[in-house]
Amino acid sequence: MVTDRVVGHPLEAERIAALERYGLAKGEAASGLDDIASLAGSICETPVALVTLLGEKQQFFSAAVGTTLCGTPLERSICVHTLGSADLLVIPDLSVDPRTRDNPLVTEAPHVRFYAGAPLVAENGVTLGTLCVLDFAPRPDGLTPKQAKSLRSLASQVMTQFELRRNLCEREADRRLAQADATRLDTLIALQRAAASGTVALEAIFQAVVDCALDIVEAADGAVVEIRRGDELVYEAVSGNLAAHKGTRISLAGSLSGRAIHEERPFLCADVENEPTVDRELVRRFDIRSMIVVPVTRRGLPIGVLKVQASRTNAFSIRHLAVAQMLAGVVASAAGDAAEAASQRNLREAENRYRQTFASVTEFAVIVTDREGRITEWNTGAERILGWTAEEMRGTDAARFFTPEDRAIGRVAVEMGDALREGRAVDERWHLKKGGGRFYASGNMMPLIGDDGEHLGFIKILRDRTSQREAEQSLQKAREQFSLAVEAADLGIFDYDLLTGELGWDLRARQLFGLPRDRSVSYAAFLEALHPDDHDWVDAAVRAALDPAGSGNYDIEYRIRDMTDGTGRWIAAKGQAFFANRRAVRFIGTVRDITANRTAEAAMRESQHQLEVERGLLQAVVQQAPLGISIAYADGRGQINMRLEQMLGHDAGIGDGGGHASFDALHPDGTPYRMDEYPTVRALRNGETLIDEPMSYRDAQTGDVRRWEVSTTPVRDSEGHILAAVSIILDVEDRRRAEEQRAILNRELSHRLKNTLAIVSSIATQTLRTASDVGTAKRTLSERINALSKAHDILLTGHRDAASIAEIVRSAVALHNDGGRIAVEGPDVQLGSKYSLALSLIVHELSTNAVKYGALSQPEGRVLATWSIAPSPESGDALLLFDWIEADGPPVAEPTRRSFGTRLIEMGLAGAAEGSSHISYAPEGVRCRITAALSEIVAED
Secondary structure, eight states, X not given: OOOSSSTTOTTHHHHHHHHHHTTOTTOOOOTTHHHHHHHHHHHHTXXXXXEEEEOSSEEEEEEEESXXXXXXXXXXXXGGGGTTOSSOEEESOTTTSTTXXXXXXXXXXXXXXXXXXXXXXXXXXXXXXXXXXXXSXXXXXXXXXXXXXXXXXXXXXXXXXXXXXXXXXXXXXXXXXXXHHHHXXXXXXXXXXXXXXXXXXXXXXXXXXXXXXXXXXXXXXXXXXXXXXXXXXXXXXXEETTGXXXXXXXXXXXXXHHHHHHHXXXXXXXXXXXXXXXXXXXXXXXXXXXXXXXXXXETTEEEEEEEEEESSTTOOOHHHHHHXXXXXXXXXXXXXXXXXXXXXXXXXXXXXXXXXHHHHOOSSEEXXXXXXXXXXXXXXXXXXXXXXXXXXXXXXXXXXXXXXXXXXXXXHHHHHHHHHHHSOEEEXXXXXXXXXXXXXEEEEEEEEEOTTSOEEEEXXXXXXXXXXXXXXXXXXXXXXXXXXXXXXXXXXXXXXXXXXXXXXXXXXXXXXXXXXXTSOOOHHHHHHHBOTTTHHHHHHHHHHHTOTTSOOEEEEEEEEEOTTTOOEEEEEEEEEEEESSSSXXXXXXXXXXXXHHHHHHHHHHHHHHHHHHHHHHHHHHHHHOSSEEEEEETTSOEEEOHHXXXXXXXXXXXXXXXXXXXXXEEOTTSOBOOGGGSHXXXXXXXXXXXXXXXXXXXXXXXXXXXXXEEEEEEEEXXXXXXXXXXXXXXXOHHHHHHXXXXXXXXXXXXXXXXHHHHHHHHHHHHHHHHOSSHHHHHHHHHHHHHHHHHHHHXXXXXOOOOEEXXXXXXXXXXXXXXXXXXXXXXXXXXXXXXXXXXXXXXXXXXXXXXXXXXXXXXXXXXXXXXXXXXXXXXXXXXXXXXXXXXXXXXXXXXXXXXXXXXXXXXXXXXXXXXXXEXXXXXXXXXXXXXXXXXXXXXXXX
């Protein structure tokens, strides 16, 4: 709240006096400020903009945009805090600032929160008010530098407008006064000449006198020449509000005119109510409150009066009385046949009055010259304006007060020539003062013509217009600055007069809408330019702004179609409606092309959408990829895909140390990775690119070790800085095992080929040895070779369907089980495909060795293949016990070297829990026991 900051302020009296000088003491609105306030609100992007004046008890709004208030009590003013400051006052949040937080404008409606005001400082340094902008939301950052600069500049424009207002008021007052004096001078001269010439009708002269009286005596409502007819006075010539009363007759008795005639003296009546001799009926009828009555005498006798009247009291001064007396003299002169002495006296009096009038005109410099341009008369006004006295100037050339430039071109002679040809020469130019200074003046030179038509000389009247000239230059500068501000903001301006229906657009607005030059601006043209989808709602928005029930604020964005080429364009429009007598009378605002902004926003949205789509697709690809992917950022962030989580057995951040501290990676030699050896760390720190680096990884939960191949590359920005590292991790354990299995199969194939030849040889030998004839041997040999071929089909495909142990064993020994020498015994157990093939290879190898070296190499030899199920002594789980027992063969000795077949047998059912394989070479025959957890080797459901 305001305390004693304004009331009793040291400069309060100066401020009130300054407001009176500018004609703003009562908060009068000044033209042109609404546009500045609107521009300030547009540039600062606020809903409210004001031009405020700090009066004695009231803060007035000389211009207001965004509010219908005309002012506030001074104790509620925020602008008073600018007093004593020469720069902007910016309060980002009025609700927290101790100067304003308790102000009703903040705590109550309209709840203003932000304020920025530029003080309006008069030429004597006194702050008159502010150009301010307000918002209903706080602005922590205040104004941008550009907005602050623009607000200061626009405040300067407001003061320029105020200065222009003061200058224009003074100029208008001076102009009216000067015009009246000039008119009076010209009229008096003309009337004197007309009366002296005797060539003009007396009635015309009388009428000219009353008309002249009405023109010269500006306070007069009516004028009349009353001529005496016996005991009455007749209205011979009338003007003003008496124009309809020509011929009216009044009595000499009981009237002020009669008294003036009887007493032969003039009367200046300030108030007829205080004059006992007036005709009450007459003054009521003709609405007279004050008057001047001057007797008109002829040959020393009064013949009538000249009366000037007004409908208000105290309308006339002594100066007006003098003018009326001069006019009465003209009436008397025109009346005709006065004696020569009286005539000469009247002429002398007229000349004296003329000279008095000539000398009394101080607002003009009146200069009289002879025909050659030598100065003969130099009035008081000339002394005041130009500085030289009449004594200094009489007899000198009129070119003396012209500038050297004008003297060089013979300007005085040009004006005298124009005056003789045209009757006058009017100009505006610079003239010299005494001492060399210059002043700007409007001039009028006229020829002086004698009674006989002889050219006597010239009269030049000068009016000092230097201050007006400077004001016009300031106005032009202000207009240029305003134009630059509007141009810098790329704004078009519209002004809609609701009283006349006239809608005005400036050049930029016409350009934005593409309005053809031959087409006038109208609201219908505006609606026609709107995009069809925006037509109705924009029209409704305008009507809402023009509704007196609303705030009058207008701030929208819409689309238009260029009226010339149909080009689409986005427009941002801001405006403010002004109301009088509960109706909108004016609607002004700005328009701005925001097509580029809208296009950029649409492109940005599309780009962001496309980026989100591509990011989603990439994320889906990364997450669904069948290989591990890791992305590690230089700032410590990172992510891994689902496959890598499966491979690690945990997410990227498990473990007390987080990150790589939770990993258990091993080099090919089995040594663990140090932190700085991890491929991702090397890529981030050193910028290394690694391709298919071998790595083993131990699952922290299961303990399984699997082999990986890791490829890592750094990701850099345009300046080469490392931003992230991307790693691709491929689990190659299954591939490596497959490769190893293929190697085993290849070696097995080679071994089998050799064994096959040996078996074929053995089959042939045994077949031929036991066959009774050649045909039987041939048939038996063919059957055995076909069986051998089927066994090789199983081995070479590397695949076998799940089957029972009995089927597996019988199929594997079918080639060698001639005569049923191999017994197969055991329960029905179905093995999975993996372990079916493994057991088939083991049994085939055992049977082949038995044929080559063991029990089946002799006719008496026997083999028992048996299996059973028993509990594990360690875990209690069911175990499969498979035994291969040879008997009745040659003596057995342990081989000196381990062949491929032996190693294959010793592998057993590799991979199964509690799996083992043991071969013993007892003298009575080879024995092999294979064990494995039953739950892992049985066929899948």
